[in-house]
Amino acid sequence: MLICKVLGDIVSTVKNPHFEGKKILIVQPLGLDGKAQGEAFLALDTVQAGVNDRVLVMREGGSARIVFNDNDIPVQAVITAVIDDVDIEEYDQSRHSG
Secondary structure: OEEEEEEEEEOOOOOOHHHOOOEEEEEEEEOOOOOEOOOOEEEEEOOOOOOOOEEEEEOOHHHHHHHHOOOOOOOOOEEEEEOOOOOOOOOOHHHOOO
16 A cells, blocks of 8 residues: 555546446655655545645555456555554654564
């Protein structure tokens, strides 16, 4: 699972039939510090997320297909939650390296 920020959405009048009625969003992975990390990618929305929302994304095709109960849907990433808050205990990397 990844924490991501929703950057925008994709509008398409013609799409794969498995995507009918589903919203495709552009998401940016975030590090635990809240800063962008890695490349943005597309994810199918299941929770009515919107631009600037922080979301939890499952990025694994098999699990994503289970969410939609559709073994034929060509999907790799699914937004499964809108994140209200993240609470992280301070982590000292120098004490845990090795």
